[in-house]
Amino acid sequence: MMAVSDLLPHGALKGVKVLDLSRILAGPTATQLLGDLGADVIKVENPASGGDDTRQWGKSVAEGADLTPYFMSANRNKRSLALDISTPEGQAIIRRLAAQADVLIENFKPGGLAKYGLDYASLRESCPRLVYASISGYGQTGPNREKPGYDLMAQGFGGMMSLTGEPDGAPMKVGVGIADVMCGMYATVGILSALRHRDLSGEGQQVEVALVDAQIAWLINEGVSYLNTGQTPIRRGNEHPSIVPYGTYETADGHVILAVGNDSQFRRFMAFLALEGLAEDPRFATNPARLENRGALSDILIPALRRHKTQAVIDAMEAAKVPVGPVQTLDQLFETEQVSAREMVIEMQASGKNVRLLGNPLKFSRTPVTYRQSPPICGANSGEILATEHPFKDH
Known part of the structure; x- marks a missing residue:
């Protein structure tokens, strides 16, 4: 297991400033990845609701702190600003931060920020270099654009559940929120591409990705097979549609x-x-x-x-x-030498307690990922952020 102090204090995205208005998993996955790569991320949370929803999803790892494993899994390398954006004062602060940011990411329902004057159309003129990333359940267009987006819904609507599970069993979701995670990954790729364009042209733009779209793209060979044959694939459990034998088989002891x-x-x-x-x-x-x-x-x-x-x-x-x-259980997995060799478990101090987190899988020869900021308590950095006209850091 790697100690945080062993890492170099820089990253490929050093100097990139990210204003994070997202919550739960897809958006936070993207912003944690950007933070690991060196970006300075300010996470805006509504104090009236207790901050990010996932702060309440499980038991806290530290007494008196709102740090659940779910929240900590996607919120390191961020500073938390407790702010009510429904107020004029809160909106003014967001506009000031957006004017200094390179990236703004949000996962409100389509049009949800327009009433605050914080949607892309409202910020585009005053922040022409801003990369504005929007994540939603079904996207900014289409007949379902107003529907809320949740991982389970995306796996169901997007076809993945119809492919997952035993042939005679019920449709089954993947064991973790993979629709959210993959949406966050696609959003990260889009943000980095838009930053590249901005750096060459000086022009920002909106990057838009939907949970359902990302899940449909994740159908890969099964989706393309259906589109070209018209044959609806069936659930095969752990078997492969195109290779035999390929799967999980029972042995004498497992x-x-x-x-x-x-x-x-x-x-x-x-x-x-x-x-x-x-x-x-x-x-x-x-x-x-x-x-x-x-x-x-x-x-x-x-x-x-x-x-x-x-x-x-x-x-x-x-x-x-x-x-x-x-087929390993997590206790077996995390005891393997491979996990240690690949530095896939890290230790950080969160609210005075040692916590173990999953490492970033990206390895760089020149600009390694860094773990600079443990998952914060809601509003932990509000004072330092609001006390200065230029709160973003260059690290």
Whole structure:
């Protein structure tokens, strides 16, 4: 595990100033990533509602502090400004900060900031260099633009739930808010692209992304397959629509993942199971044949694998160079040397308490990510931000 002090005090986005009007997960995911890359992020929170909704989603890690694991997962490298933007005073402060910012990000309902004069159309003339990022459930256009956006709704409307789960089971969401997270990632890419354009042209612009749009884009091969064949894909549990055998299989003491991607790997896999004859069987000799006879092959493989322990399968398949892996619980995952080597757990001080957070997966040879500011208590930085005409930092 890496200590914060081991990191260099700079980043690729040093000097970029971000005004964050977003909450919950999609927007905060984007702004935390920008902060990790070196940007100075001021997070605006409504004190009347207790700040970001996720401050109440679970039990705080520190007594007397509004720091839940959910909130902390997406809000490091930010300073918190408690501000009521429904008041004229609050709106004036946002306009002043926006005039100094490079990026403003918000996830209000489409048109929700117009009544405060804080929408893109209202700020464009006074802040011509501003990159204004808007995140919403369905987007700024279309018949559903007024509907609220939540991750579960996006996974359902966007088709992902129809693909996830056991074939005979109910549609299933992904275990974390992946629609929110992917929307935040797309928003980050859009913001960085708009900053590049701004730096070349001097011209800011609005970047707009919707949870549902991001979820539709995330359908990748299944979406493109349907569009070109007209065949609605079915749920296959952990199996692959185009490769067999590929999935999670029960062993004598647990489960193992196998991803047999070509015919030579299949032959080596069959040799381990002492089922060499199957590799020559016309029903199973090629991947297209195995796809056609998926059920028949599964009827043979499932009982054969149940005779072996998980680690024995992993050891044998690694030796045979057949893709294989475990299904780990989080306690197992975070004890692995791989997690430590990749610095995917960090420690910070939050409200006087040591907390452990997930590390940023980006690795840079010249401008590493930095962890400068622990997730803040709501309004913790209001005094220092409001006390100066130029509150953004260059680090």
